[in-house]
Amino acid sequence: MSCKFRLLLENAEQLVVICNKEEEFLLQEGMQRLVVLEKASLVVGSDGFIKAIGPTDVIRAQFSLAEFETVIDCTGKCVLPGFIDAHTHPVWAGDRVHEFAMKLAGATYMDVHQAGGGINFTVEHTESASEEELFCSFKQRLERMLRSGTTVVECKSGYGLKLETELKMLRVIERAQREMDIGISSTYCGAHSVPKGKSAKEATDDIIEHHLPALKQMALNGEIHVDNIDVFCEKGVFDLESTRRILLAGKAIGLHLNFHGDELNPMNSAELGAELGALAVSHLEEISDEGISALAAAKCSAILLPTTAYILRLRQPRARDMLSAGVIVSLGSDFNPNAYCFSMPMVMHLACVNMKMSLKEALAAATINAAYSLGRSHTHGSLEVGKQGDVVIINAPRWEHVIYQFGGHQELIEYVAIKGKIVYKNERILDL
Ligand SMILES: N=CN[C@@H](CCC(=O)O)C(=O)O
Ligand SMILES: [Zn+2]
Known part of the structure; x- marks a missing residue:
């Protein structure tokens, strides 16, 4: 694949998809089975919509010839829907x-x-x-x-x-x-x-x-x-x-x-x-x-x-x-x-x-x-191919930290992207 994409999030420790069968909502049972991928990547196209999600190796091979406006190494980090x-x-x-x-x-x-x-x-x-x-x-x-x-x-x-x-x-x-x-x-x-x-x-x-x-x-x-x-x-x-x-x-x-x-x-x-x-x-x-x-x-x-x-x-x-x-x-x-x-x-x-x-x-x-x-679950609320590329990237190896660290989100949320465009980069988190 040789065209240009907006964003590649590579090798996330956890990529929280939420659900992957175009569900409009989740009831109690479905909420217990949230879809979470380990060591996974996500691609957002130049139109702002998600083009691919999957294991790091598979995405790397599939997009080996592609160009990205932004690439973020998510090793050690988690990606969640906005x-x-x-x-x-x-x-x-x-x-x-x-x-x-x-x-x-x-x-x-x-x-x-x-x-x-x-x-x-x-x-x-x-x-x-x-x-x-x-x-x-x-x-x-x-x-x-x-x-x-x-x-x-x-x-x-x-x-x-x-x-x-x-x-x-x-x-x-x-x-x-x-x-x-x-x-x-x-x-x-x-x-x-x-x-x-x-x-x-x-x-x-x-x-x-x-x-x-x-x-x-x-x-x-x-x-x-x-x-x-x-x-x-x-x-x-x-x-x-x-x-x-x-x-x-x-x-x-x-x-x-x-x-x-x-x-x-x-x-x-x-x-x-x-x-x-x-x-x-x-x-x-x-x-x-x-x-x-x-x-x-x-x-x-x-x-x-x-x-x-x-x-x-x-x-x-x-x-x-x-x-x-x-x-x-x-x-x-x-x-x-x-x-x-x-x-x-x-x-x-x-x-x-x-x-x-x-x-x-x-x-x-x-x-x-x-x-x-809000009548938007066909375009928002989960990380599924075809939905809007709105994501939160946290600097922690498990997604639960974003809830567990009460009031600590200001130090934990490293990036926020909307339609694959980085709209917030937390300068308080230093790249190692
Ligand atoms: N309960 C009514 N409205 C708001 C409160 C608005 C206000 O107090 O200014 C609410 O949802 O809590
Ligand atoms: Zn209210």
Whole structure:
């Protein structure tokens, strides 16, 4: 073979393929059998897609005449698929470090929210920030995510609430989609909180009558590309009926349903997600047994967010019950001003320790299953020929180190590549 390729990763100690039969997602049983090759190589073509994976000798012989833009000797290192962060709120101004102290002193999430803090605090600051300011801080956050191994991230609006500010946030996300390498799944979350001076019913009507038609028009004009619609379905925020109306209106304009549910109170959100054909429901700390069965039957993914339960000292999501019932379990960082965590390695660690997931389950939940929850598992989430060449290379001989070394990923992740292009090289790791 004599043509030119973008990247050769040679002789990895372990190359974590995840799955190799074009699976859309993995259930509990499949998660136990993750495909891991030893002493293996991977080739990414000049189009950014994976062309070959296999034993070092075989790839060497097959590509002996080929030219590569970049070759990395992965001896002693492991190659994993880029992590997929299935739930974040990364566009905002005004941090909430003062609220962290309040919560440590005993205030609950809803105490802070109802006193005008929480999401409403961030809404005020986001409204007064310029689009450029929002973009600059968002870009820095995406860069930090990338350095932690995230190559695709779901990004929500939802600190605008008013149409004008929601659109400002969505334009910021759109600009990052155009200008940055990291993959972005864009989510309209105008129903994140009920705006001051409006009832939930009035806010619901406004979204259906004004926001969604505006989004539809902008999508038709090619101005923004929104993938998903989200609602905070919670007692004191949007009830089940308002959530249903908003989601159905979103579905009618072609958006994937992917929403917050059963977080602080049991709301039957999981049952609603299953009924409406949602791709995913997030949080689910308070899911019912019926909700678990409904998600499994509908192939609606549960996006679990270990940082939220940790920071707010909530009951842990019932990951084990969901896995044994056949639910597609995914993970997200939930990065937002309440849960300030960018790192999927730390999220996987918390999922293992606090939610009792195994290392393999956590990795599958942060790769192929997270890709499924964003409708991208045909192109992302595993290292299979034909998929996008998004990889993380760690400086350790076994892949489990990336979860085991809690907070140590900054020293461990040596390279991150997207579509075979090196987008991060860790200068702290010296070549020997
Ligand atoms: N629960 C609702 N939304 C976010 C929190 C957003 C915020 O507090 O700013 C979450 O997923 O945790
Ligand atoms: Zn959230």
